Amino acid sequence: MRLSKLVFLFVLLPLLTAATSHKFYVSVSKVEYSEADQSLQIISSIFVDDLENTLKARYGDKVSLEPEKETELDRDLLQKYMLKKLLITVDGKEMAVDYVGREYDIDVIKVYLEVPNVVDPKEVIVQAEWLFELFEEQQNIIHMKKGDTRRSLVLEPDNPKGVLNFDK
DSSP: OHHHHHHHHHHHHHHHHHHHHOOOOEEEEEEEEETTTTEEEEEEEEEHHHHHHHHHHHHOTTOOOOTTTOOHHHHHHHHHHHHHTEEEEETTEEEOOEEEEEEEETTEEEEEEEEESOOSOSEEEEEEOTTTTTOTTOEEEEEEEETTEEEEEEEBTTBOEEEEEOOO
């Protein structure tokens, strides 16, 4: 009986530790075209600890995205990083992206962005490189809705840009 417990531990322990040491690196962005506002409205959800680690690697160890410890400089660095790592082209024209704000939801930060002056987009090219410099397994998933039509992309470090076509 004791031998079977030891065998069980030697077989099960590596499986359990492997399962807990692997982390899922992903962000999800929802983009919705607002005909009334003539804009693309974006909500990007990113794990707080992954984003904080990326900001620390880029700007220094004192960056904090904990709501109680976050400073004005931390908020400015977050905004700077999010805008620097996002490029949106609509119908062949590179667009300005506005940072609207952010909010915390348990272990996720939701970043609100907007692309103004968009009229009936046919082709939207999204290049979103958030967290790629720190996590080679990172995936940035983009879901876009225009009217009743939905399109999605999965962006990775080897393929950071994709096309969402609403022509048909």
